[in-house]
Amino acid sequence: MKSCTYTKDELGNDVAIYSNGFTFTGILNNGNPVKGTIKDDKGHLVYEGEIECDIYQYFQQYHKSGRTIKTKK
Secondary structure, three states: OOOEEEEEOOOOOEEEEEOOOOEEEEEEEOOEEEEEEEEOOOOOEEEEEEOOOOHHHHHHHHHHHOOOOOOOO
């Protein structure tokens, strides 16, 4: 089960805060991330761009590599 809370930042962007401390800031569609920025619990950039799969896959990939995930272009 996905565990997160939703809020807005000072600019009015949607923000999802996940139980693992990761955050998504950008466009949500029915609570699902569409396009934006994912950061880890320390504020380091995980990914920026269109969310093309389940957001938890980005979390897992970042944990494995320890590096920012490059946007597919």
